[in-house]
Amino acid sequence: MAQVSITVNGKVRKADVEPRLLLAHFLREELLLTGTHIGCDTSQCGACTVLVDGRSAKSCTIFAVQADGSTITTIEGLARDGQLHALQQGFWEEHGLQCGYCTPGMIMSAVNLLNDNPAPTEQQIREGISGNFCRCTGYQHIVNAVQNAAGKR
Amino acid sequence: MATTPVLPKLVGQRIKRREDPRLIQGKATYVDDIKIAGMQHLAFKRSDVAHGRITKIDVGVAQAMEGVEAVYTGAQIAAFVPPMPIGTPFPSPPHHAVATDTVRYAGEAVAVVVARDRYVARDAADAIVVSYERLPAVVDLEQAMTGKPTVIHQDFPNNLAVPLVPGGTGVGADSSVDDTAITKAFAGAEVVISQRMMNQRLAPSAIEPRGVVAHFEPGKGAMTIWSSTQNPHILRTMIAAMNGLGQDQVRAIAPEVGGGFGAKINIYGEEYVAAALSKQLGIPIKWIEDRSEAFVATTHGRDILAYVDLAAKRDGTVLGLKLRLIADVGAYNMLLTAAIPTLTMLMANACYRIPAIRVTVTEVFTNKTPTDAYRGAGRPEATYFIERAMDMLARELKMDPADVRRKNFIQPDQFPFATPMGAVYDSGDYEKAMDLALKNAKWTELKAERDAAKAKGRLVGLGLATYVEVCGLGPSSSLPTGGWEHSGVTIERDGRISATTGASPHGQGNETTFGQMLADQFGVPLEHVTILHGDTGVVKQGIGTFGSRSQAVGGTALHLAGGKVKAKMAKFAAALLEASEDDIVFENGRVFVKGAPASGKSFAEVAAYAYVPVPLPPGLEPGLSDEAFFEPANNTYPFGCHISMIEIDRETGEPTLLKLVAVDDAGNLINPLIVEGQIHGGLAQGIGQAMIEEVVYNSDGQMITGSFMDYAIPRATDFPRFELDSTVTPTPVNPLGAKGVGEAGTLGSTPCIVAAAVDALSEFGVTHIDMMLRPEKLWRIIQGGRS
Ligand code: FES
Ligand code: FES
Numbered sequence: 001m002a003q004v005s006i007t008v009n010g011k012v013r014k015a016d017v018e019p020r021l022l023l024a025h026f027l028r029e030e031l032l033l034t035g036t037h038i039g040c041d042t043s044q045c046g047a048c049t050v051l052v053d054g055r056s057a058k059s060c061t062i063f064a065v066q067a068d069g070s071t072i073t074t075i076e077g078l079a080r081d082g083q084l085h086a087l088q089q090g091f092w093e094e095h096g097l098q099c100g101y102c103t104p105g106m107i108m109s110a111v112n113l114l115n116d117n118p119a120p121t122e123q124q125i126r127e128g129i130s131g132n133f134c135r136c137t138g139y140q141h142i143v144n145a146v147q148n149a150a151g152k153r
Numbered sequence: 154m155a156t157t158p159v160l161p162k163l164v165g166q167r168i169k170r171r172e173d174p175r176l177i178q179g180k181a182t183y184v185d186d187i188k189i190a191g192m193q194h195l196a197f198k199r200s201d202v203a204h205g206r207i208t209k210i211d212v213g214v215a216q217a218m219e220g221v222e223a224v225y226t227g228a229q230i231a232a233f234v235p236p237m238p239i240g241t242p243f244p245s246p247p248h249h250a251v252a253t254d255t256v257r258y259a260g261e262a263v264a265v266v267v268a269r270d271r272y273v274a275r276d277a278a279d280a281i282v283v284s285y286e287r288l289p290a291v292v293d294l295e296q297a298m299t300g301k302p303t304v305i306h307q308d309f310p311n312n313l314a315v316p317l318v319p320g321g322t323g324v325g326a327d328s329s330v331d332d333t334a335i336t337k338a339f340a341g342a343e344v345v346i347s348q349r350m351m352n353q354r355l356a357p358s359a360i361e362p363r364g365v366v367a368h369f370e371p372g373k374g375a376m377t378i379w380s381s382t383q384n385p386h387i388l389r390t391m392i393a394a395m396n397g398l399g400q401d402q403v404r405a406i407a408p409e410v411g412g413g414f415g416a417k418i419n420i421y422g423e424e425y426v427a428a429a430l431s432k433q434l435g436i437p438i439k440w441i442e443d444r445s446e447a448f449v450a451t452t453h454g455r456d457i458l459a460y461v462d463l464a465a466k467r468d469g470t471v472l473g474l475k476l477r478l479i480a481d482v483g484a485y486n487m488l489l490t491a492a493i494p495t496l497t498m499l500m501a502n503a504c505y506r507i508p509a510i511r512v513t514v515t516e517v518f519t520n521k522t523p524t525d526a527y528r529g530a531g532r533p534e535a536t537y538f539i540e541r542a543m544d545m546l547a548r549e550l551k552m553d554p555a556d557v558r559r560k561n562f563i564q565p566d567q568f569p570f571a572t573p574m575g576a577v578y579d580s581g582d583y584e585k586a587m588d589l590a591l592k593n594a595k596w597t598e599l600k601a602e603r604d605a606a607k608a609k610g611r612l613v614g615l616g617l618a619t620y621v622e623v624c625g626l627g628p629s630s631s632l633p634t635g636g637w638e639h640s641g642v643t644i645e646r647d648g649r650i651s652a653t654t655g656a657s658p659h660g661q662g663n664e665t666t667f668g669q670m671l672a673d674q675f676g677v678p679l680e681h682v683t684i685l686h687g688d689t690g691v692v693k694q695g696i697g698t699f700g701s702r703s704q705a706v707g708g709t710a711l712h713l714a715g716g717k718v719k720a721k722m723a724k725f726a727a728a729l730l731e732a733s734e735d736d737i738v739f740e741n742g743r744v745f746v747k748g749a750p751a752s753g754k755s756f757a758e759v760a761a762y763a764y765v766p767v768p769l770p771p772g773l774e775p776g777l778s779d780e781a782f783f784e785p786a787n788n789t790y791p792f793g794c795h796i797s798m799i800e801i802d803r804e805t806g807e808p809t810l811l812k813l814v815a816v817d818d819a820g821n822l823i824n825p826l827i828v829e830g831q832i833h834g835g836l837a838q839g840i841g842q843a844m845i846e847e848v849v850y851n852s853d854g855q856m857i858t859g860s861f862m863d864y865a866i867p868r869a870t871d872f873p874r875f876e877l878d879s880t881v882t883p884t885p886v887n888p889l890g891a892k893g894v895g896e897a898g899t900l901g902s903t904p905c906i907v908a909a910a911v912d913a914l915s916e917f918g919v920t921h922i923d924m925m926l927r928p929e930k931l932w933r934i935i936q937g938g939r940s
Contacts, residue, residue: 018272020272021272028185028186029270032188033179034179034182034183034185034186035178035179035180035181036179037183037360037361037411038185039360039361039362039411039444040444040860040861041443041444041445041860042444042445042860042861042862044860044861044862044866045360045444045861045866047360074179075177075178075179076178076179076180078178079178084177084178088177088178091173091177092169092170092173092174092177093169095169095170095826095827095829095830097170097173097176097177097660098412098660098661098662098830098831098834099359099360099361099409099410099411099412099659099660100172100173100175100176100177100181100409100411100660101183101359101360101361101412102360102411103176103177104177104179107177122874125869126868126869126870126872127869127870129869130868130869130870132869133360133861133866133868134360134869135358135359135360135412135414135834135837135838135866136360136412136660136834137830137833137834137837138833138834138835138836138837138867138872138898139833139837139868139872140833140872140874140875141829141830141833142869143869143874
């Protein structure tokens, strides 16, 4: 067992974890932050995407112990003071989701994208979310959602 | 004077989804988010050989591991889990949830572990050692039909799951076959197109893998089971039957479900085992599928071979069609496996007047993961085969692909149209949809653009395909589960509305569309309506969501249930307002006598009166709650036309989709925003099949595409912006005029893209390319053409 101290959505969380515990499982099982999803076991789908020290990262690809000392934002921490984040709003307005399973990871990737490039072209959006799979939407409404959010900033 | 704002009519509007707030904030509850005190985790040891006899299973190490509750072999499981039932009438070999003595596909479960957490459960499963006497793997479909290299199930000679079912012109109800018409059609042909076509195997790949939590409470003798399923009521029926419980003793819940695409219709061994072990051990049990497991343990789709012969005159008039279908169903029959190819047969007539059609279906066992429904389920296959043949005919006759279709379309005044396959198409205007697609695509200019690109040496091609599909599945004669849907509507005492639907959604947005319908029906705000679904403890009856049936069948049940309640509420209002119930109007949150809105009552006041009816109007029971079953007399037949443009890199063979124009006709639409989303998703899967998706097995029966690194799920960069439009031809089959739209996108896109690829490579003399359009395959055609 190893001790970790990770700041998640603004709160410091300390825990004893197995060294092999994935960050995704730490968030889901220890902290009960089940908005972060798991869709694969080969780091392809992006359903588990969170922000680690402000950068998007696939939390199934990081051990909890590797995240020791870092600051993490999950989908649950995105809305501030009861106000949806512009991307959450955009996904809602543009019907950027159907089953919603890919959505938290997709939104977190898009947060990173817009942080890097506040006014992306459609192609840049498509490339920016190409590490995230969505099986439901065909991506078009997701692109619209990101454009919607970018337009509001 | 201030006027009260009038509530907008919502049906037909692009309303934002009511499901979304929980989903975009990570606050939804999927099955893996459920935790119950005392819950333990299930893991399966799976076969790593495709075909073999189990000679020994050593569970010693696993059993001794700290945190392991129990370990079972297949034989031990079989003592309390009977062989799994199927939902089709064909004879079927026994299929155990966990293999007892022989494994028949790589990934078949052979042993089970229950442990404290999922890590320990996985460790223990890995520590189980299984020895096999290997048997030859049956992999090649056509070889399998000859019984080679071996026979998989002893009572099924030559691996024939379904030996041969004929259908079409000259085939009697007793399967008697009269060849006169079909022979004549081909004898009179001026041109015959003959092609072998493979519609490859696909992995449905909902991004949420399957999962189940089973909780048997010994004190109550009752089971609650949560599962990532498309049809909780069917799950309840099956779990009850398999566990010796009454249906009243099982509550099945589909919580938030992360996509299904047909693969979550089936009730799987993992669900039966979780339920049975929860009952055996008296503890809650959870099983969550890994993606690697999903590739082998969740049903696949398509995998059907066709020999197509199309007879025509040189002016493009089709005279006859022969379709010999051979489906590779994998190692076992699942719930609907055997029925899927029969849907391909049913739709062999496509959009055309074809004087004579002969189809045969044969289904073959191989040592692969079983197939079952996958988005479109049988209909994309039919569309693909016939549209490819029509495209080849156009190419052979040097006709525009649209003109060949135009020549043969069933005409609008011919509906209802009874096909030789036994379908009765409800309504349609195929030419109108095609013309709109041609207009939107700027077909003439597009052809000029293609020709200009080709003149510059670029490999650019255009493809067009039309389709008709069968949706809104019912009536009961066509579905072993029953072909109806159920809904309940309750006006609560405070005037808010609770409604239930048996059409359990997994991304389709029924909470929104059904809410829109009720809000309009009762003239109340959408916010006052709650749609409940997915829980057999709340939703009395239901079938489920598949075959694009939610709106056409489930929506109609809701509409009918709402109508019953509204009629009763009008009676209460009539008593209250001392008027005739026929004159009562529901509008803008008020109930009033026609022409006198000011003197009416609020909707909530009438509701309150119905629950404390003093005086009780004669002949009325208190309360406002009713239900309806709706069974359609026929299916619905949505249709459309898809057009694509692709470019193939001359040096690498890599195809790029440049343009996709779709016109779909799903009848009346409740929420066009949601409809567009459904079509986009279908297009993505149809394009995925045409261009990048394929499950591949090697000659040992090992799947070599068993992860997202090897099986290509389309990414955002794989698509251009889709250009959508619609025509509206309502169906007479239900009062909403809605046909269903969930699968439409997968129908036209696939053949139109292959047609475009063939067009792009026409200079190399190619007339057909089997999917997927792997760059290597295209590169070889280009190279071959050069030499
Ligand atoms: S779960 Fe698929 S990338 Fe992390
Ligand atoms: S919304 Fe279902 S996977 Fe994206």
